[in-house]
Amino acid sequence: MSGVLTAESEADALEHLHALGCTDGLPVVVPTPERVERMQLASGLDADLVLGEMGPGNGVASVRHVAIAAVMAGCLPDYMPVVIAAVQAVIDPRFDLTEMQATTHCTAPLILVNGPARHDCGPIASGFGALGPGHRANASIGRALRLAMMNIGGALPGSSDMALLGHPGKFTYCLAEDEEHSPLPPLHVALGFEAEDSVVTVIGAEAPHSVLSSATGDTAADAEGLLEALAAGLAGLATNNAILTGGCAVVVLNPDHAHILTAAGLDRAGIQARLYERAAHSVGTLKRVAPAFARGKDDSALRYCFQAPEDILVLMAGGSGLYSMVMPSWCAGPHRNRAVSVRIESDQFCALPGA
């Protein structure tokens, strides 16, 4: 799709976009040239700047094209630096976008946001219900990436996106870390960025799996029980991580659970190491459950779900209570669908007159 479409009215334009398959099924903001130009100007980047190609359709993602997706998704211009960084992340070859978009697995790009952009380009929610409805930045940033993946990348359900069912995170899937209340350093600092940087980390993830733990932290056994519950969620025998092994996954600790683990003397690396050790199955078990994928002669040998503890991304978000979340990943493709982090260039942002 290229060029400028015309319509008699805003309502007609919306129906036309639906008919062309350019929407996610929900109404979009019609991307008029004026709206797109405002969005692009806010990015501070040239409209024709090419960020890269998006598979499987190999569409060229220019800043203008990304701005169109952002307008359609309902983004405020403030959000553009985050949308741009998210697009750059999925274009990175390590993300395996082409294969990820075409797979039969249910996988969606989970956008994790760290640093000052959570406030400057938002607010991007990180507390109660942050992955649910009611948070404009979370909702529209994730949706903008999806619309870019459809309209620039060409992923259309049933013809080029072959997800057997998909999952609701394919509409939008964006979350900030609650850095202010977390006992852990921010995720992006653990990944090698400076604390004052703003960073998106994108991973092709399944829907969130709830992890119930009534741990209180009163005893050492509490922390152990919580780790066991989290590992059981991560290493579920029906997940790709367990069967294919490798790739990455996400653990979103709620504040209570984060404090229980740190009070037990664990830092992020310690939590990752303990989860890594527990996220494993015997060859015999894998042969029984998924014989087409199981390898190895010694049925008692362990196959770890992840190649390294650092492949388990741990952050804190959400409200206080019983439930944390884990998000296993697709973890296939030439690079095993790596999580990719990109610095958000918010210093390029231009405040718009009258905005």
Add this chain to the structure above:
Amino acid sequence: MRDGIAAARLGVPAVSLVTDDFWPQGDFVASSLGMPDLPRVRLPHPVAGTGAKRLEEVAEAIADRIIDALEGKK
């Protein structure tokens, strides 16, 4: 389709085996990568998970078509 196109680009005769349900995706990928006419043989869907006996039946039914496609016959 991508594997077939990658092989064809290297000058290796290639034919892609594509099931009914994935035929539109095959069209899309072949067009996107600039080889819309890459030889393809159509298989019933599904093939995976249908058992060894069924796989043998499918192979028997399409073997000649694969050879024809590799030899450039329609």
